[in-house]
Amino acid sequence: MKNRPAYAIASVDSALLLASLLQQEGAMRVTDVAARLGVSVSTAHRLLGMLVYRDFAEQLPDRSYTAGPVLRRGRQQQAPVTRLRDAALPHLRTLVDAMGETANAMVLAGGDVRFVATVECDQVLRVGDRTGRALPAHLSSGGKAVLATLDAERLTPVVEALAADTAARLERELRVIRRRGYAVNDQATEPGLIAVGVAVPPAGGVSGAALSLAAPSARYSRDRSPAWASALAEAADAVARDLDTIG
Missing domain, CATH: 3.30.450.40 (GAF domain)
Incomplete structure (x- = not known):
């Protein structure tokens, strides 16, 4: 049975979950991300920044974030x-x-x-x-x-x-x-x-x-x-x- 490992790295777990949420649910604002992940706004902003840097996310003109090129293949409605x-x-x-x-x-x-x-x-x-x-x-x-x-x-x-x-x-x-x-x-x-x-x-x-x-x-x-x-x-x-x- 695959549960959260005892040695889980919180920041990695948060980044991977965030990438999945952007792919499945669409655009999210920084405050939305903070609420969904249970982290501070500043932490949410840093996570999004790293995902943007690696093309897992991109920022839209309204300053929300959506799935980037890496995640677009097979994206759900x-x-x-x-x-x-x-x-x-x-x-x-x-x-x-x-x-x-x-x-x-x-x-x-x-x-x-x-x-x-x-x-x-x-x-x-x-x-x-x-x-x-x-x-x-x-x-x-x-x-x-x-x-x-x-x-x-x-x-x-x-x-x-x-x-x-x-x-x-x-x-x-x-x-x-x-x-x-x-x-x-x-x-x-x-x-x-x-x-x-x-x-x-x-x-x-x-x-x-x-x-x-x-x-x-x-x-x-x-x-x-x-x-x-x-x-x-x-x-x-x-x-x-x-x-x-x-x-």
């Missing part, structure tokens, strides 16, 4: 990602309070899912913040939940990019997911991590989104899946309603 994050966060917090495990929101980006928001639980052993990370959609719980909702035209390119045996296994799993309404990642992306995911109904111009609950395998048992799936489905419907409101 930014407004929908921002709306998804804003709509999902309150419901992720509710999930964490109710279920006691870390909750995530993510969106499909080609053959990957990108995490746009995480709310960590407060247990000592827990799954950490995944914001800004990407995982293969066919392995992650949220990714598989979204893939199960796609029509053949959109699903085929993802499946065709996989090895034949992997594609066949995915097709079988997607049939199960469509029948029961949720997907499970049983240590497919990280040893020691179990996650359950459901798709968020398309709403407010946002599609391909999912929510997940993730826990260390040592604390997970299979009989928890239906309860998790029910809570996730309720949260996903609430996120969709809020997306329609703010969209």
